[in-house]
Amino acid sequence: MSEPMTPAQKGQDFEQTLDKSDAKVAAFEVKHHTLLDRIQHLLHNNPTLVPVIVLVISLVAFGIIAGGKFFSAFNLSLILQQVSIIGILAAAQSLIILTAGIDLSVAAIMVLMSVVMGNLAVFAGVPSGIAILAGLAGGVGAGLMNGWFITRVKLPPFITTLGTWSIFYALLLWLSGAQSIRGQDIDTEAPFLKFFGATFNIGGARITLSAVLMIAIFVVLWYMLNKTAWGRHVYAIGDDKEAADLSGIRTDRTLLSVYGLSGFVCALAGWASIGRVGSISPQSFYEGNLDSITAVVIGGISLFGGRGSILGALFGALIVGVFRSGLRMSGVDVLWQVFAIGWLIIIAVAIDQWIRRVSA
Amino acid sequence: MTTPVVQARGIVKRYGHVTAIDHSDFELRPGEVLAVIGDNGAGKSSIVKAICGATIPDEGEILIEGKPVKFNSPIEARDMGIEIVYQNLALSPALSIADNMFTGREIRKEGWMGKILRMLDKPAMEKFAREKLTELGLMTVQSIKQPVETLSGGQRQGVAVARAAAFATKFIIMDEPTAALGVKESRKVLELIQDVRARGIPIILISHNMPHVFEVADRIHIHRLGKRLCTIDPKDYTMSDAVAFMTGAKEPPAQDAA
Incomplete structure (x- = not known):
């Protein structure tokens, strides 16, 4: 400062009395919070806590209702196997939702790429490895197509992916001739396509490689989102895109990479689904788009972007799996399983809104 | 005379039939706080945007420390050490x-963790952030890891100013930094501006608040109808003079130095 000001000169006349006022310019008020406030704060700081608590409670509850067989290593590993494909799709969906977007085309990309892999490897005689690479590259391409419309043509993600969902679905019907590729044909022509269907046993649990793949994908994406600059940028864009732009993030480039990566993960899910299902069916996973969104929402990732942990989507997928399995083992009709999942979604979003209203 | 930090000559920016900047000049000198005032729509933010690359002028030249520059985006300006504190922060x-x-x-991070895994060095970033906030006397915040949404308006402004001060090597542009703040918080921000100037970093301050402008500015650039009307020394004129020049109620003084 050129000349230090004495308090008498400092500021305007009406500010003179300020010297006598509370000097804590930027301090926090120490309030005595109620228990509910504390819980709200805790959840606000740890958004993954909600799905973890729900998962633990539902495991315990179904353990009591459905009896000991629910808790068997076999049943738990079966749940893991059943959720693996939707889990991988949910990982892809989480990336998009964290940027405040939504992707209705994830399952269509997945099935389309499994058809591409199958057609090339089984009918065109292309080596399995190359067929799979082509499918993965196709997934990246499909994701980038979504990203291009969203960042360059400035279309809303919902509309873009609603459109590409139909486009990809029509393409996969055309490529497959609406016919499934039978399991036996895959076994004889290109068994490597079923790689992720392989299982191994650990103490009564039958773990499929697709479940291992799902967990690996979540770990890698968690690392990227939390430990790299790219990940911080993804959160910043979802939080406030304009602010992210102004603070020097190349937002369109980052968004494009998010959609490309998401497409790649969808194609990986496509490869894993061949092993999981045992054949390649164009009609499979028709509701996969919505199932992936369900897992993400139940996992506490905000649909408004920028909030939540990708691990939440893993727990969200597991919660859905536990509910399905637990209700089935308790002898409840399938329609009530659907009913319960519906309530889970609404409750999850209500809790998210409540947490967001946190007051300092 | 020393080389100005920024010198702009004959800047023109048109949007269709509207001329936002009409052959305007601009000058920022080393170590000063230059306030830019003008009525709504006079184009004061347009001229500042042209200097930092947020808009690309149609005509005219901009010299930064005597060297001509052409920015295509604010990121390019930032890479040169020009920082902006936006009104929305x-x-x-x-x-x-x-x-x-x-x-x-x-x-x-150093080594393979950073190069291959691209891992962030969070401890280093947190240490640097804490140092910068402490330098500016802002470390009343509880933790450097706390989300910005838990901060008050003044604290957020503090973070934005600290970010600009930490990385600016040429100058800082502040757009209405006190507009959304209360009396005490405004005072803190004005002190921050003086602190930053004391470090030798010049500041362009866009503001509507005459008392604040007259308190911290070394020179005042008055913008009217898309161009620089005059620059005045706040010690020679009153606030009513400045407002009169700005609104056209009074003829500006004859300019000596550009």
């Missing part, structure tokens, strides 16, 4: 203070 509410200070220029 450009902070990401859910990210931590440290994350916000480093958006777009994060520090990666």
Whole structure:
């Protein structure tokens, strides 16, 4: 400062009395919070806590209702196997939702790429490895197509992916001739396509490689989102895109990479689904788009972007799996399983809104 | 006379039939706080945007420390050491203070962890952020890891100013930094401006608040109808003079130095 000001000169006349006022310019008020406030704060700081608590409670509850067989290593590993494909799709969906977007085309990309892999490897005689690479590259391409419309043509993600969902679905019907590729044909022509269907046993649990793949994908994406600059940028864009732009993030480039990566993960899910299902069916996973969104929402990732942990989507997928399995083992009709999942979604979003209203 | 930090000559920017900047000049001298005032629509933010690359002028030249520049985006200006504190602050509410200070220029870990795994060096970033906030006397915040949304308006402004001060090597532009703040918080921001000037970093201050302008500015650039009307020394004129010049109620003084 050129000349230090004495308090008498400092500021305007009406500010003179300020010297006598509370000097804590930027301090926090120490309030005595109620228990509910504390819980709200805790959840606000740890958004993954909600799905973890729900998962633990539902495991315990179904353990009591459905009896000991629910808790068997076999049943738990079966749940893991059943959720693996939707889990991988949910990982892809989480990336998009964290940027405040939504992707209705994830399952269509997945099935389309499994058809591409199958057609090339089984009918065109292309080596399995190359067929799979082509499918993965196709997934990246499909994701980038979504990203291009969203960042360059400035279309809303919902509309873009609603459109590409139909486009990809029509393409996969055309490529497959609406016919499934039978399991036996895959076994004889290109068994490597079923790689992720392989299982191994650990103490009564039958773990499929697709479940291992799902967990690996979540770990890698968690690392990227939390430990790299790219990940911080993804959160910043979802939080406030304009602010992210102004603070020097190349937002369109980052968004494009998010959609490309998401497409790649969808194609990986496509490869894993061949092993999981045992054949390649164009009609499979028709509701996969919505199932992936369900897992993400139940996992506490905000649909408004920028909030939540990708691990939440893993727990969200597991919660859905536990509910399905637990209700089935308790002898409840399938329609009530659907009913319960519906309530889970609404409750999850209500809790998210409540947490967001946190007051300092 | 020393070389001005920024010198702009004959800047023109048209949007269709509207001329936002009409052959305007601009000058920022080393170590000063230059206030830019003008009526709504006079084009004061347009001229400042042209200087920092947010808009690309149609005509005219801009010299930074005597060298001509042509910015295509604010990122290019930033790479040269020009920082902007936006009116809406450009902070990401859910990210931590440290994350916000480093958006777009994060520090990666040394060695393979940084090069191959691209891992961020969070301890280094947090240490740097804490140092910068302490330098500006802002470390009343509880933790450098706390999200920006838990801060008060003044604290957020503090984080945005600290970010600019930490990385600016040429100058800082502040757009209405006190507009959304209360009396005490405004005072804090004005002190911050003086602190930053004391470090030798010149500041362009866009403001509507005459008392604040007259308190901290060394020179006042008065913008009217898309061009610089005059620059005045706040010690020679009163606030009513400035407002009269700005609104056209009074003829500006004859200019000596451009």
